Amino acid sequence: MAKPARKTGGTANASEDTSQPKTARGEATRKAILTAAERVIGARGFNDASIGHITSEAGVAQGTFYIYFKSKDEVFHELVLEMGRLVRRELSQATRDIPNRLDAEKAGLTAFLEFVRAHPDLYRIVQEALFVDQDAYNAYYQAFSEGYRKGLEAAVEAGHIRPGDADTRAWALMGISRSLGERLVIWGDTTPIDEIVATVHDMIANGLKP
Amino acid sequence: MAKPARKTGGTANASEDTSQPKTARGEATRKAILTAAERVIGARGFNDASIGHITSEAGVAQGTFYIYFKSKDEVFHELVLEMGRLVRRELSQATRDIPNRLDAEKAGLTAFLEFVRAHPDLYRIVQEALFVDQDAYNAYYQAFSEGYRKGLEAAVEAGHIRPGDADTRAWALMGISRSLGERLVIWGDTTPIDEIVATVHDMIANGLKP
Amino acid sequence: MAKPARKTGGTANASEDTSQPKTARGEATRKAILTAAERVIGARGFNDASIGHITSEAGVAQGTFYIYFKSKDEVFHELVLEMGRLVRRELSQATRDIPNRLDAEKAGLTAFLEFVRAHPDLYRIVQEALFVDQDAYNAYYQAFSEGYRKGLEAAVEAGHIRPGDADTRAWALMGISRSLGERLVIWGDTTPIDEIVATVHDMIANGLKP
Amino acid sequence: MAKPARKTGGTANASEDTSQPKTARGEATRKAILTAAERVIGARGFNDASIGHITSEAGVAQGTFYIYFKSKDEVFHELVLEMGRLVRRELSQATRDIPNRLDAEKAGLTAFLEFVRAHPDLYRIVQEALFVDQDAYNAYYQAFSEGYRKGLEAAVEAGHIRPGDADTRAWALMGISRSLGERLVIWGDTTPIDEIVATVHDMIANGLKP
């Protein structure tokens, strides 16, 4: 029997032993490794991407990796966090100044799909986090689901959409985004994004309107 | 440079060197290994689940594994296929005899969520297939998305729902199911399934009705 | 340092635990396994030939192997002994009744090359014995070299050939046979055997004649 | 059934993933492993020589082996090539400046036997190549047989020896060398090399002279 505990967290706080680069050269090296890691892990998956693959893609020696990152898990963790930051920034830029929830929903979906199409590696990395760094995965989706939920609660309050459990709706809407994003990245769908959005938004808007 | 090709397929046809069991004892052993693999891989993930973990969970020696499966990849492949079969059977049983698409949608979602809650390991395994056995992953979702699409096309035809791109809608609806299923399995959500379904179905039904 | 001792012997006495077949059916099974072993080991080499390969080539179950042979080493041993018996019989039949040493030499070479061309697997097996069962290898060549030596000594005595160290000559002549045999088996040489023999015998006869 | 194809080639081009050493230390380590492999494989045979045996003989960790060689097969391949280079160099040094073919033959045989007695491991390794790396084995003997053949053709042309098929003679002479070499290495023969050569050369010279 003996179900083993699921691996969880561990790589939470990034800066402890790994020195932050002090020079411009160091900064550049660190960035090169991070970018290489994104490409390599995105393409091969976490387990098939070795440190050697990453460093050779980055054009540095293997040992150099450990000057900037404590472990393989740590780069991965950082990539997931980065993905979160980027997506959230994108979405908040796209939806700021849009008072109506349903309009914001539409703009957000469009922005998300465009981002995902532009960064397919990051999409895969976030999905794989479920198996590699569950804490990061949780943090990623928690941030989204809470944002969503609050938005939906406010929209109900404001009478923009009709009543209904905000958390469940938040997960449902997130699911739509993820699924359509996956269709682009994994399945190579080429439908123009605005067509996708039009179809989906028709459904969502009618599904939620008061 | 050298972007590596993504691992793909390879484990497609199962029986070549691995002998199918010829006795009841063998049959039982094979089943025991498969079940153990489901538990262990579901719990630890593909990479952290070693053959040793699986066989010791199954109560057999390591070598016994290779009597029934050609490789670690192959059990995984078989688990994904099995998951597909089980889910599809569940859904078709739940929705047969329901003529109206929207009602069928509701019944299907309920059945899916109940299934997922009952088989959390299988959910994780299918998700991980994206990184371990992409062919199986593709086959799994292709089967669903096509079924969905056909159902939606027929429903439009029949005037049960209003017009709209069936493929996009199919992916959107699949995304809703997956996301809510994940909330149950990964996030330990305890909302009663019928409440979830009620909330979501309100949105879907209004979103699609003519 | 620690040069390990070379593996040697161990499988010398064949009948101890392995029961000799008592029935005609058993006899046939044993023969089938031996023949299969010759083919499989000859083709793949000792190490790449598994018991499973042999038994499946023989059309019996794995366990059956151990009814007739104590171990993998043992079949191999027996094959080498068999090769020795066959070759010696062939040679003595070919050279009996030929009083003159040089004529006998010619007949023997012809017979040997014909045998080898007809049994390429056995040739390889004997060569591999050097690495698998050195005792058998030694026994095989000792028998030949001694026969050769005695023949040459007698021939000197009789004045058929001119004086010279018999043992060295024996190894030299054996080397010629082996090398030409190998050219047939390993290199696929198709020169007619009598042409080969004519060329070589010209050299040997002139080299040894008084 | 299913006669398996004979293993062939595969280890042909050496440098692809295995990095050539870039420092003196690396160079030394590589050399140490190669030397250890020669000793260990020569003594125990390819299959009984594990990577662990080789690395512990070399005084390095197991993993270090794979920094310098892609596989066990690859070291073996390299050893066979090295053996070929060494022997050819030895022979060409011993026979250069000797215009007469028969004299060169004598000098070559002497040099070969002395080399073999000094490097018994290499002799065994080349023989085992027939079962481990047939390409290397072929390359090794092809180089010799062609050199021999050309020499003999030229000698016939020059009237130093009498006419006769050069290829067959080449294999016969190679066989003599191999066989006498084996007697030294495998059978521990202690006859002084010049006595062996005297006996054999008497036979060859008379056998070939015009």
Next chain:
DNA sequence: AATGAATGAGAGTTCATTCAT
């Protein structure tokens, strides 16, 4: 800061052999 050689634990897999039926 950067290198690259070295480590060694641990993984997947094979296979000769045993044994209950």
Next chain:
DNA sequence: GATGAATGAACTCTCATTCAT
């Protein structure tokens, strides 16, 4: 006599990580 399931030791190879230079 024959089967085929089961065993487990042993092997090759990988890779995250450390360290001397």
